[in-house]
Amino acid sequence: MSVDIDISGLPTERIVFGPSPLAELGAALHVLSEPAHHPGLHGWATTTAAGLKPDLLGRMAEAEFLWRSTRSDILLPRGSMPPATLAEELDEVDALDDEAYVAAALEINASGCTLRSGGGRSPLVDEAARDAALERASARGPRQLGFAQHLLKDPATVRTWVRRLLEDCDEAFFADVWQRVRPQLAADARGKTDLLRRKGLADALEAVSPTVTIEETARSRRISIDKLADGWTAAMQPGVEPGVTFVPSTFGWPHLIVRQAPGWRPVVGYPVSAPELRPGPRTSQLMEKRLMAVAHPARIRLCWALARAPYTTSELAQGFGLSASEVSRHLKTLREAEMLTTRRHGRYVQHQLDVTVVARLGSDFLESILR
Incomplete structure (x- = not known):
């Protein structure tokens, strides 16, 4: 499974790397809402939350669905290269018409997926789309339902309220964070740009x-992001500045954010740092193979021995009372999951468990489902 961005015919210079203060604020707010996703940032989240005023914490809780389960499109940059300041990015959000803003703000459902109901019809003008949006909001709880009702009734007031909330977050904690992390993010973006060239x-x-x-074929060229979900978007869409924007984040790991909404420029938010236990599996499919490999009782017993010598x-066949062919089949499964090391001594071939890979299984699984 993957999210694909069609870049067929797109000039390389239309693929850009740049830090975004708005995206980084959204990532920081996500960490404050879901600190368990980011064990390496638990200390920062605890200290920051403890220093915030109750009123601001309450307002953050009212709007947290915009960044908690997934990132709303309005919290990612609109143009090719993100502006240098948060105020400039918020001005770009203000330039959205009400229909685009409301659709983006209400797109998140209870499963953390994005839904654009009613065939793209606006809930501001279409009754069926409005009912669908309110039904999804109701499933998320009374806070989101109240927000959705208010937004559909008076979008201008709610948009002003959201901007003020983000500005207050900036004043309370994010301005200092941005001053600290911006040089690292800018350096990372420059490095990726240079590597691209x-x-x-x-x-x-x-x-x-x-x-x-x-991924390239005779007819197409696309960027493929391995995720436990399928999705598709295009770098060239009518009415949208062509290209793809990659945004580094110090708060990102283990998430890899992809904006794939029609009518919006594709954005990929990626982490610039991660825990020391890297690299993990290259694909979610390999992670699945590893979990399946250790799910069989006989292979668990074999791993017990192979971890020791x-x-x-x-x-192995003699020690566990299995036939040589049975053992070979189990070893093949472990080998295909890249969990074994093999070496030859004369005419003998010895196998041993790669304990580093096994030690990563839990974090690999978490990283794959949160990516």
Whole structure:
């Protein structure tokens, strides 16, 4: 499974890397709402939340669905290169018409997926789309329902309220954060841009994440982001500035954010730092193979032995009362999951469990489902 961005015919210079204060604020707000997703930032989240006034915390809770389960489109940059300041990015959000703003703000459903109901019809003017939006909001709880009702009744007031909330967050904690992290993000963006120019898109994407690749056929060219979901968008759409924007984040790991909404420029938000236990599996499919490999009772027993010392197939068969062919099949499954190391000693082939890979299974699983 993957989210694909069609870049067929797109000039390379239309693929840009740049830090976004608005996207970084959205990422920081997500960390405050879901600190369990980011164990490395638990101390920052605890300290920051403790220093915020109750009124601001309450307002953040009212709007947290905009950044908690997934990131609303309004919290990602609109143009090719994000502006240098949060105020400028908020001005770009203000330039959206009410229909685009409301659709983006109400698109998130209870599963953390995005839905654009009613065939793209606006809930401001279409009764069926309005009912669908309110039904989804109701499933998320009374806070989101109240927000949705207010937004549909008086979008101008709610838009002003959201901007004021983000500005107050900036004043309370984010301005200091941005001053601290901006040099790192700018340096990362410059490095990726230089890599793109010198070595090409494939190398630049590999530097973003091993899970981001370029896929080419005779008729198409696309950026593929490995995720436990399927999606598609295009870098060239009518009425949208062509291109793809990559936005680095110090708050990102383990998330890899992709904006794939029609009518919006594709944006990929990626982490610039991660825990020391890296690299993980290149794809979610490999992670699934590893979980399946250790799900069989016989393979669990074999892993118990292989974690302690190298063994040949015949030694394992004799030790566990299995046939050599059974052991071979189980070893093949572990090998295809890249969980074994193999070495030859004369005419004997010994196998041993890669304990580093096994140690990562939990974090790999978490990273894959949160990516």
